[in-house]
Each structure stands twice: as structure tokens, then as C-alpha cells.
Amino acid sequence: MTSGNLVPLFFPELLETPKIDAGATALSPWDTLVAWLPLPPCVVLVLASKPEPVAEGLRPKGYLPVPRGATPATSSGGREGPPTAAVLVVDHVDLEATRALLEEAWTTLPDSGSLVAICARTAAPGQVRDEVRLLLDECKFQFVEHREVTLAFGSGGGSENTSKAQDILVSLYRTRRDRFAIRGYRAGDEAAVLPMFAVSFGTPRSEEHWRWKYRGDPYGSLRITEVFDENGRLAAHYAGYPVRFVWPLQASGEITALQIGDTMTSKAVRATGFGQNSVLARTVDDFYERHCIGQTSFNYGFNTGHIRKLGERYLGYRYISPVTVWKRSLRLRRRLALRALVARAMGYRAGLVVTVSPEWDDLFSRVAPKYGLLVQRDARYLGWRYLACPDRVHTVVAVRRRGALVGWGVSAVRGQTVYLGDTLFDPATTAWALPMLLRALNHLFARADTVQGWFPAHPDWWLTH
Incomplete structure (x- = not known):
């Protein structure tokens, strides 16, 4: 498995100065990587298809780098033993190979041992899923810090990536060994x-x-x-x-x-x-x-x-306008009962629904512009969301005028309350269609005395009925 925008990252690129605004300064990827490691002396597991250049860069800093499967020798500070930190350089685009390296690191490192991972991708416009970050999650490494820098290539510099005529984005991940995948x-x-x-x-x-x-x-x-x-x-x-x-x-x-x-x-x-x-x-x-x-x-x-x-x-949640509790009595008051009778005389009828057809698409296309942002409540949506639900708790009622579909409601009953969970009506017919819906619910749920639902304040015409 490969990631479409990953590019191999090689050691000389880690030493490059990032592309930044004039007058600003920034650490190279290598400087950040070293700063995130534990203080030397310590044994560092180097995970890369070409580990030696990375190891050569770590030794002058006082670290004892070891490749995969190696037995660590005594470090310059007299310390020896298994690695307590790891460096992962993604110098390939094979994500399954990267997974294998991370699994080895998790097995090798002690509890809360640190791992610094670094990869590069093309600096493409728009948001792209970070496959390396997801691999770190899956392989039980917890994020501590994340940093990104842009490196300019295509104009020399001695890198194996210099043939690329576009910038690359280098991502660094400071993580620690964790118990959760x-x-x-x-x-x-x-x-x-x-x-x-x-x-x-x-x-x-x-x-x-x-x-x-x-x-x-x-x-x-x-x-x-x-x-x-x-x-x-x-x-x-x-x-x-x-x-x-x-x-x-x-x-x-x-x-x-x-x-x-x-x-x-x-x-x-x-x-x-x-x-x-x-x-x-x-x-x-x-x-x-x-x-x-x-x-x-x-x-x-x-x-x-x-x-x-x-x-x-x-979690980054943002709350918008509150949801209003809309509540009506199912004991049809005289005014509402009279409206239902007049609506019936005008050709309105309400009935149970067991299947949906293209006319439900036509209704949605006709009324959707009057709502603004709206769930696409067409035949496909209703067929899946309510009629195919295996719980069999939804009652779908359609309201028609002279045979033409003008609206519908979905409800479920608990005790003496009918919960109206979803509706769609042509606003031009609501004054007459809604009494017909309530009349149908009154007949279907004879023991219920109240109907209620959660509805936003927009469109405001709904709450006036």
C-alpha cells in the first residue's frame, strides 16, 4: 500500500533550511529531530531503509545509534542497553514497510519510550489525509507534538529529490510509546x-x-x-x-x-x-x-x-442555533379539527407509506429551494433511513392533495407521546397539510395525547403552525 503524495526523504534534505518569509529564521528538520530526542547519551534505534547517514549524523551529538536487529555497544557516555528512543525516517513510499518498522519500534522501546518520525510529501494544494499519522495511531504511538516545514527543491542542493520541480512538505512527529491502538x-x-x-x-x-x-x-x-x-x-x-x-x-x-x-x-x-x-x-x-x-x-x-x-x-465542536421543542396536542381542539375538515374538503388526504417512488424525488426538488441548506430527503434517503431500518419503529405518513404528494412526516411512539422525528412539506400547503398529518397520527396512535419534535427556528414558518 502506498500513499499518493508521499515522496522519499533522504538525509541531505534534513539539513536544508526551510522555505520561510524574508527576515525569519527556522530550524532545519534535522535540528528539530535532534531537539525532540532525549538528552544524550542514550541508545537510539534508527529505522530507515538507508540508516547509516542518519546514524552518522547522530554520533557527533553524543547518541549511540543502532540499526534494526543490532546489539548496542557501549555509548560514548558509558551507557549501554536497549534503545530508549527511536528515529523513523520515511525514505520510501511503501506504507506497509513503514508499518513493519513502527511495529518493531513498539516492541523494542520501553513504556513511554520516545519516537520521532519524519516524512515528506508533495506540497499539493488542498487538504490531504496524513497516512503516516494514521499509521502512528494504529501502531500505538501517542502524539506529543507535530511540526511541518516546506523545503524548496528543483534548483540544486545535492539531494536525490532535486529532480523534482516542486517544493516538498516535511512533517515531523514527536510521539511516545503508548498502550492504545x-x-x-x-x-x-x-x-x-x-x-x-x-x-x-x-x-x-x-x-x-x-x-x-x-x-x-x-x-x-x-x-x-x-x-x-x-x-x-x-x-x-x-x-x-x-x-x-x-x-x-x-x-x-x-x-x-x-x-x-x-x-x-x-x-x-x-x-x-x-x-x-x-x-x-x-x-x-x-x-x-x-x-x-x-x-x-x-x-x-x-x-x-x-x-x-x-x-x-x-473536540472542536461549534454550536449553532438551539433546537426548539415543537409540541402539539393530539386531542384535536375545535379549531384544529375544523381545519382538518376544511382540508379534507379541499382534497387533502393522509395515509401510511410502505414504499417510495420517484414522486418523492419530485417533491424534494420542488420544495428544497425554499429551505436553504437541507438534507437531501429524496426517495433513496427515506427508503434507507426509515423504511429499511430493521427496528421497525418508524411510521411514515404521506399527505396528498388531490393525489399529488405535498408533504410527509416520520414518527415513533413512546408511551402517550408521538415523536415526530422528520418531516418535509411544501410551505404553500402547510396550513392545511399539517392538520391532516396530526389527524392521521391521532387515528394511528389512539392512546397518545401529545406529539412533539425537535425543530430549528429556521424556517420560521414551520413553528407558527
């Missing part, structure tokens, strides 16, 4: 995820539901980051499922976002680390790098309580 989903992980879900949320989740949500999404699958400890036990889980939005300000008219859910950590690790170094924060950082950079426009969700505060302080 942070990685993407692998086949069979749900066997550990589902029990954690039951403990975290107090309700079971079936494997069928998991497959529907994370494998069956028509817009993308398996956007999941998980954390496992050194014994292979699941420690944290963070996931999202892709949702298509329409947005008039986007040139294509469509964007993809991730709806975040199923955020959970094992009780055993909730006190491990603090703030940005907590297990959950590190999980979220990996998720953004693995599933979001260059792939999605934004993430969104509905947070309350502790995760709301944690997200705002440490």
Missing part, C-alpha cells in the same frame, strides 16, 4: 462494539441494526474509528454515517456531511489522559484525519450534557 473499523469489530453500546446507552442494539446503519448507508459506509488497548479490548468508539445535503451556495448544489453518533468510551479509560490527551479526544482526532479530511464538508449531531461541554472545549 487507534484505528479504523475491521471486519468483526461489531462483536466488541455492540456490548459496549448496551453498557454505555442502557439499551441493546442488534447486529442487523449495526449493518443497516454503517454498511447499508447508500452514501458511504464504515466511517468508524475505534481504540483498542494492548490486550485487544475495545476502549472507545466514534462513528458517523454520510448524509447528502443540498446547498444553493455550492457550485454542484450538493455536499456530503457526516452525522455523528454512537460516541462511547469504556469506563476503564475515562480517567486516562485529560482534555486533548484523553482517549476520546485522541479518537476524535484520528476520526477527522481518517474520515473527514478531503472527504466531507462538515460533521453534525445533537449533543447534551457532558459530551456537549467536552466537545466544545476539546
Whole structure:
């Protein structure tokens, strides 16, 4: 496996002065690398396909560099023994080879032993997923510090990369050996995820539901980051499922976002680390790098309580306008009952939905411009999100006028309350279509007395009915 924008990094390039603004100064990549190592004398494991130039650079600094598999001799300061630090120079583009080097480093180094990794990539425009960082997460190395510098090439300098006519971006990672592997989903992980879900949320989740949500999404699958400890036990889980939005300000008219859910950590690790170094924060950082950079426009969700505060302080969450609780009685008052009767005389009808057809696409295309930014609630979305949900808890009601679809609502009942979870209506018909929807819910859920839902204040015309 290779990374598309990685380029081999060679020792002479580490000595180059970064490309910076006039009058400024900056450390070379080599100076930063050495500054991040423990103070000499100490034994340093050198991981590179060409380790000798790196070793020659370390010896004058008082370090005892050793290549892979070597038995360390006595250092210049009289110290001997196994390596306590490592340097990884990615002088190739084979990520599986890099993984093997990192796994060897983790096996060789003591607990909390330091590793400094350095790689180079083409300085391409736009955001590109950092594959080396993800490998460090997967191989149980925790980030301490990250730095990037740009080196100018193509005009001499004696480097093996001088034939490249573009700048390269050098990334340095200061890490330490850790006990947690942070990685993407692998086949069979749900066997550990589902029990954690039951403990975290107090309700079971079936494997069928998991497959529907994370494998069956028509817009993308398996956007999941998980954390496992050194014994292979699941420690944290963070996931999202892709949702298509329409947005008039986007040139294509469509964007993809991730709806975040199923955020959970094992009780055993909730006190491990603090703030940005907590297990959950590190999980979220990996998720953004693995599933979001260059792939999605934004993430969104509905947070309350502790995760709301944690997200705002440490996870980069930004909260927009509050969600309003919309609540109505299902005991049809005289005014509402009269509206329903008039609506029926005007040709409005409401009925249960078991399948969707292209007319649902037509409704969405017709009314979407009146909403602005909006989830693409077309036939494909409704068919997956509600009708295909294996829990069978959703009731979909369509409202029509003289046979033409003018709106719909999705609800579920708990006790005496009907929760209206999703709707889409033509605003020109809401005054009459909404009473018909409520009348249908009154008949479908005869024991319920209230309907409520979470709705934003925009568009404001919805809350007036």
C-alpha cells in the first residue's frame, strides 16, 4: 500500500533550511529531530531503509545509534542497553514497510519510550489525509507534538529529490510509546462494539441494526474509528454515517456531511489522559484525519450534557442555533379539527407509506429551494433511513392533495407521546397539510395525547403552525 503524495526523504534534505518569509529564521528538520530526542547519551534505534547517514549524523551529538536487529555497544557516555528512543525516517513510499518498522519500534522501546518520525510529501494544494499519522495511531504511538516545514527543491542542493520541480512538505512527529491502538473499523469489530453500546446507552442494539446503519448507508459506509488497548479490548468508539445535503451556495448544489453518533468510551479509560490527551479526544482526532479530511464538508449531531461541554472545549465542536421543542396536542381542539375538515374538503388526504417512488424525488426538488441548506430527503434517503431500518419503529405518513404528494412526516411512539422525528412539506400547503398529518397520527396512535419534535427556528414558518 502506498500513499499518493508521499515522496522519499533522504538525509541531505534534513539539513536544508526551510522555505520561510524574508527576515525569519527556522530550524532545519534535522535540528528539530535532534531537539525532540532525549538528552544524550542514550541508545537510539534508527529505522530507515538507508540508516547509516542518519546514524552518522547522530554520533557527533553524543547518541549511540543502532540499526534494526543490532546489539548496542557501549555509548560514548558509558551507557549501554536497549534503545530508549527511536528515529523513523520515511525514505520510501511503501506504507506497509513503514508499518513493519513502527511495529518493531513498539516492541523494542520501553513504556513511554520516545519516537520521532519524519516524512515528506508533495506540497499539493488542498487538504490531504496524513497516512503516516494514521499509521502512528494504529501502531500505538501517542502524539506529543507535530511540526511541518516546506523545503524548496528543483534548483540544486545535492539531494536525490532535486529532480523534482516542486517544493516538498516535511512533517515531523514527536510521539511516545503508548498502550492504545487507534484505528479504523475491521471486519468483526461489531462483536466488541455492540456490548459496549448496551453498557454505555442502557439499551441493546442488534447486529442487523449495526449493518443497516454503517454498511447499508447508500452514501458511504464504515466511517468508524475505534481504540483498542494492548490486550485487544475495545476502549472507545466514534462513528458517523454520510448524509447528502443540498446547498444553493455550492457550485454542484450538493455536499456530503457526516452525522455523528454512537460516541462511547469504556469506563476503564475515562480517567486516562485529560482534555486533548484523553482517549476520546485522541479518537476524535484520528476520526477527522481518517474520515473527514478531503472527504466531507462538515460533521453534525445533537449533543447534551457532558459530551456537549467536552466537545466544545476539546473536540472542536461549534454550536449553532438551539433546537426548539415543537409540541402539539393530539386531542384535536375545535379549531384544529375544523381545519382538518376544511382540508379534507379541499382534497387533502393522509395515509401510511410502505414504499417510495420517484414522486418523492419530485417533491424534494420542488420544495428544497425554499429551505436553504437541507438534507437531501429524496426517495433513496427515506427508503434507507426509515423504511429499511430493521427496528421497525418508524411510521411514515404521506399527505396528498388531490393525489399529488405535498408533504410527509416520520414518527415513533413512546408511551402517550408521538415523536415526530422528520418531516418535509411544501410551505404553500402547510396550513392545511399539517392538520391532516396530526389527524392521521391521532387515528394511528389512539392512546397518545401529545406529539412533539425537535425543530430549528429556521424556517420560521414551520413553528407558527
